Amino acid sequence: MFTSRRLIIAATAVALLSGCATQQNPYDNQGQAQNTSGGMSKTAKYGGIGALAGALAGAAIDHNHRGKGALIGAAVAGAASAGYGYYADKQEAALRESMANTGVEVQRQGDQIKLIMPGNITFATDSSAISSSFYSPLNNLASSFKQFNENTIEIVGYTDSTGARQHNMDLSLQRAQAVSTYLTSQGVDATRVSVRGAGPDQPIASNADANGRAQNRRVEVNLKPIPGQQYPQQ
The missing domain is CATH 3.30.1330.60 (OmpA-like domain)
Known part of the structure; x- marks a missing residue:
């Protein structure tokens, strides 16, 4: 039980790090991303939220190995959320530019x-x-x-x-x-x-x-x- 709790705590850290890590945006050729979250990009924020949700889901699904399930869930969900977050950051910035003054x-x-x-x-x-x-x-x-x-x-x-x-x-x-x-x-x-x-x-x-x-x-x-x-x- 103690080990499981340690792993869940570690998974939470993974979730937070997934949100805070700075990585090169693979969609740099599709517009210019904007950071409008007071120092943390939307990509980072949503990646971290996704990883935390994945950690909780992983722990809930694998009742016998909650800690390991939490780590796996955090890694998978965090990567998926951050990946789409990069894409959405670029698309949002491009749309704001093209929709300016259109109503x-x-x-x-x-x-x-x-x-x-x-x-x-x-x-x-x-x-x-x-x-x-x-x-x-x-x-x-x-x-x-x-x-x-x-x-x-x-x-x-x-x-x-x-x-x-x-x-x-x-x-x-x-x-x-x-x-x-x-x-x-x-x-x-x-x-x-x-x-x-x-x-x-x-x-x-x-x-x-x-x-x-x-x-x-x-x-x-x-x-x-x-x-x-x-x-x-x-």
């Missing part, structure tokens, strides 16, 4: 990059026809997605709460499909893309006024690692 917001949430496209540039009210102001951001997105082609692309359409729910669900899906169709027509691999309509669910502003409803009539694009894919660390 599209870029958010980073762990291993996921989220692009929020507000209703004032995407679609007219009660329409799934792409607005003329939306083509330029979409063209920039298509170029980025072809350059950074190692993650999945989930497109989610939203509406405000005005009108019948089923109509809004259908409209939001049509908007997501319109974005998907345009991106794939510009050369984005269709096998990476999925679409979903969320209608009025998950509003980001109040539906009580016109400004809030415009914010809720949005399209979001979620970029995530491909399940099972190995992302190099160096």
Whole structure:
């Protein structure tokens, strides 16, 4: 039991070191990474978090050898998280540059990059026809997605709460499909893309006024690692 505890403590150290280690980024030719975490890069932070989660999972799975399981889990999960973290760092920086002054917001949430496209540039009210102001951001997105082609692309359409729910669900899906169709027509691999309509669910502003409803009539694009894919660390 004492040895097992020592190994779990060691695994925790591995997790922390996985997050703090500085390694050469293998995606240096795909944009310029940014360090926005007060001295610790997102790659390091998410690699360490992944390693710690892996340590706990490894200990839980191997009940008879918790310490060894924790060490293995820390090493494997930490490497995987840090590897994709490198990739996401580069993609995030490139997207922030290409989406500047377009009205599209870029958010980073762990291993996921989220692009929020507000209703004032995407679609007219009660329409799934792409607005003329939306083509330029979409063209920039298509170029980025072809350059950074190692993650999945989930497109989610939203509406405000005005009108019948089923109509809004259908409209939001049509908007997501319109974005998907345009991106794939510009050369984005269709096998990476999925679409979903969320209608009025998950509003980001109040539906009580016109400004809030415009914010809720949005399209979001979620970029995530491909399940099972190995992302190099160096």
